[in-house]
Amino acid sequence: MNRKYTFLSALLLCAGVLTFISCKDEEEVVDPPLVCGLPNGTIRWKENGVEKCANASIIADKGIILTINGLSAQGPTITFELDSVSVGTHELTADYNYVLYTDGLALGWEATNEQPGSITINSHNESTNRIEGTFQINVVNPINGVSKQITDGQLSVTYTE
Numbered sequence: 001m002n003r004k005y006t007f008l009s010a011l012l013l014c015a016g017v018l019t020f021i022s023c024k025d026e027e028e029v030v031d032p033p034l035v036c037g038l039p040n041g042t043i044r045w046k047e048n049g050v051e052k053c054a055n056a057s058i059i060a061d062k063g064i065i066l067t068i069n070g071l072s073a074q075g076p077t078i079t080f081e082l083d084s085v086s087v088g089t090h091e092l093t094a095d096y097n098y099v100l101y102t103d104g105l106a107l108g109w110e111a112t113n114e115q116p117g118s119i120t121i122n123s124h125n126e127s128t129n130r131i132e133g134t135f136q137i138n139v140v141n142p143i144n145g146v147s148k149q150i151t152d153g154q155l156s157v158t159y160t161e
Helices: 002-022
Strands: 041-047 050-053 057-062 066-071 077-082 088-092 098-102 108-110 117-125 130-140 147-158
Touching: 041 057, 057 147, 066 147, 098 130, 098 147, 108 130
Parallel strands: none
Antiparallel strands: 041 050, 041 147, 057 066, 066 077, 077 098, 088 117, 098 108, 117 130, 130 147
């Protein structure tokens, strides 16, 4: 008889513990830290103040112009078509040093002549095909005219020719 009560007491105790554990308050969901950097470089930026980076792929190729594309695992992409790759500060516009941005919803945003941004090439080593710089721009959705701020941009990539 004691065994039966001991077993039932233990069973009730376990059920109570499980109920207590499963009924705890909901925890705040915290996004994992943003991990950036790939074998051929790093591209980071802030979109309307939120940090983003190309952590899924970076493709950089120089033909007539230097094309750099960074894809974030969270959805956004940023593409540069750089006509100017010399050290110094250059405008980012619709006609020259173009930028195309897609957000996490795959909506397109682009550089405009009315709101030019800038890219500062801090170093460009043509023997190692390495380029480093910073950038900022307000990109505009061509459908509705709304703009997004891309600030605190940094790129450090190795490109192919």
